[in-house]
Amino acid sequence: MFELLGIPPQALFGQVLLGLINGSFYAILSLGLAVIFGLLNIINFTHGAQYMMGAFVAWMCLNYLGINYWAALLLAPLIVGIVGVLIERFLISRLAHLDHLYGLLLTFGLALIIQGLFRNNYGSSGLPYQIPPQLAGGHNLGFMFLPNYRAWVVIASLVICLATWFVIEKTRLGAYLRAATENPTLTQAFGINVPLLVTLTYGFGVALAAFAGVLAAPIYSVNPNMGADLIIVVFAVVVIGGMGSIMGAIVTGFGLGLIEGVTKVFYPEASATVIFIIMVLVLLVKPAGLFGRPA
Amino acid sequence: MADALSADVPAGGLAVTETTKGTERLHRAIFIGLAVLVAVAPFVAYPVFVMKVMCFALFALAFNLLLGYGGLLSFGHAAYFGMASYVSAYTAKNWGLTPELAILSGTLIAGLLGAVFGSLAIRRQGIYFAMITLALAQMVFFFSLQTPRFTGGEDGIQSVPRGKLFGLISLADDKALYYVVAVIFMAGLLLIYRIIHSPFGQVCKAIRDNEPRAISLGYRANRYKLAVFVLSAALAGLAGSTKAIVFQLASLTDVHWSMSGEVVLMTLVGGLGTVFGPIVGALVIVSMQNYLASLGAWVTVVQGVIFVICVMLFREGIVGVISRAIKRPL
Numbered sequence: 001m002f003e004l005l006g007i008p009p010q011a012l013f014g015q016v017l018l019g020l021i022n023g024s025f026y027a028i029l030s031l032g033l034a035v036i037f038g039l040l041n042i043i044n045f046t047h048g049a050q051y052m053m054g055a056f057v058a059w060m061c062l063n064y065l066g067i068n069y070w071a072a073l074l075l076a077p078l079i080v081g082i083v084g085v086l087i088e089r090f091l092i093s094r095l096a097h098l099d100h101l102y103g104l105l106l107t108f109g110l111a112l113i114i115q116g117l118f119r120n121n122y123g124s125s126g127l128p129y130q131i132p133p134q135l136a137g138g139h140n141l142g143f144m145f146l147p148n149y150r151a152w153v154v155i156a157s158l159v160i161c162l163a164t165w166f167v168i169e170k171t172r173l174g175a176y177l178r179a180a181t182e183n184p185t186l187t188q189a190f191g192i193n194v195p196l197l198v199t200l201t202y203g204f205g206v207a208l209a210a211f212a213g214v215l216a217a218p219i220y221s222v223n224p225n226m227g228a229d230l231i232i233v234v235f236a237v238v239v240i241g242g243m244g245s246i247m248g249a250i251v252t253g254f255g256l257g258l259i260e261g262v263t264k265v266f267y268p269e270a271s272a273t274v275i276f277i278i279m280v281l282v283l284l285v286k287p288a289g290l291f292g293r294p295a
Numbered sequence: 296m297a298d299a300l301s302a303d304v305p306a307g308g309l310a311v312t313e314t315t316k317g318t319e320r321l322h323r324a325i326f327i328g329l330a331v332l333v334a335v336a337p338f339v340a341y342p343v344f345v346m347k348v349m350c351f352a353l354f355a356l357a358f359n360l361l362l363g364y365g366g367l368l369s370f371g372h373a374a375y376f377g378m379a380s381y382v383s384a385y386t387a388k389n390w391g392l393t394p395e396l397a398i399l400s401g402t403l404i405a406g407l408l409g410a411v412f413g414s415l416a417i418r419r420q421g422i423y424f425a426m427i428t429l430a431l432a433q434m435v436f437f438f439s440l441q442t443p444r445f446t447g448g449e450d451g452i453q454s455v456p457r458g459k460l461f462g463l464i465s466l467a468d469d470k471a472l473y474y475v476v477a478v479i480f481m482a483g484l485l486l487i488y489r490i491i492h493s494p495f496g497q498v499c500k501a502i503r504d505n506e507p508r509a510i511s512l513g514y515r516a517n518r519y520k521l522a523v524f525v526l527s528a529a530l531a532g533l534a535g536s537t538k539a540i541v542f543q544l545a546s547l548t549d550v551h552w553s554m555s556g557e558v559v560l561m562t563l564v565g566g567l568g569t570v571f572g573p574i575v576g577a578l579v580i581v582s583m584q585n586y587l588a589s590l591g592a593w594v595t596v597v598q599g600v601i602f603v604i605c606v607m608l609f610r611e612g613i614v615g616v617i618s619r620a621i622k623r624p625l
Contacts, residue, residue, distance in 0.1 A: 109602025116595030236430040276434040287418040
């Protein structure tokens, strides 16, 4: 067996994998934030709570209705997405004419309500969620042990991210979306129902968060607070990447997850703050963000 | 921004910022009324409760200075409040500093932290500004969590001595401490009032309403933004340091993001961009927390509901509504 700078490869690759998994969640969540921000011009503070709701809906499906993981992977984003559509229709859309900061405050309030309600019902100790039997176990790759479920999380996130990129950048629907982002009034004048597009976009962004939540459920326990701290890290990811580009959000998310994982091996004390430190450096060197367009 | 550019005077802006003789007299009356209220409060209410309200009111006033008059929404003000609270508690307990020096050192550190974070955050605007301040504050939270030698980790710094003011007057008695806190609170309020109504404050408001125009008039917008940021951080630090001495405790709660959210809520309830609103907001929210303390996580839900109601239906806040009714800026 070889060693790298005194670190056994098992530990190194284990953390790299864990970093990639965190990176998957950063990528999906920052992607959702970027899509929502593009069209609604608000930062969705409820995103972390919606990620948590995704995990909880999967847990409820399994424990109350006996619906398995695979069905929950479709159902949870759908349910949370519908809740998101209602939130957009009845609350967020009424603030469209105001300063965007009110959208931030509204979604922050909603996040408090959702997290508080789940904490009241389920406590904050966390509930276990079994890895689906098809993905239990793992493979020995020689240099490391690869649990099947973790490999699946990385692959599934990559697929969903690239699919989102494809829809937005390469299809007609995506073209409408980009047009509405660029100039909503003109797009509406061409006969496209922009308010509907806005609602569906919010629902889609929220569904992405819920999808990430279901993926996360078997890895981290299902916990009402699971989204609260994560969303702040994702905010830093978004500041680093800039919200101008879909691919930028994906690359930044995975990249920062990796960096965080490697930091955990070489200098564990800094692993919680490394993303914030990178944010500071990026702000000093390239204030608009790595993929951002200068305002 | 676009319609503000085309208008010579921002709509409604003049009416609100104009300080007439009558308004000045009204404000003076409010100040005197508030001073009397603060002086008699410990005889009718529980002094520790009133001190808590004053600390949080000062915190909200500091936050409102930045948001209401600088137009900058910081979602990380807990960093200055909490860090100052730690510094004040640490210096009072471990270095044996007298309370006024402990509070001063907390305030200074918060101001320094504000200078560093402010100069980073003002590089971006609007929503990004809020996200950056939140992320930087979270960094302070992790720092506090990981340096238990300084912060006491999960336990916080407990049983901080209240000490003797100037080394002479013991503050162990609640009444004695109360009047020190009252003086700090009134002085903070007066200072903020002066800042808002000074030429400096007027320029800040101009930048808030129309930054390109202020720049074209020759004002260095970023310097003003940074200055108001540092002032706000230092005053938030003053509130945090005082709080640490009053409750003899500095803990992770003070640096957590939920504290940043609470101060936003207080300001929103009281009235954004009003001078006296944050005081009313702090009174409402602190009282609510006291009465609902037994309900546990429901407090979070209630706070969230108040947030949503305020944003959807009640954006002017309590003092904002009164101000509109009597047609005078408050």
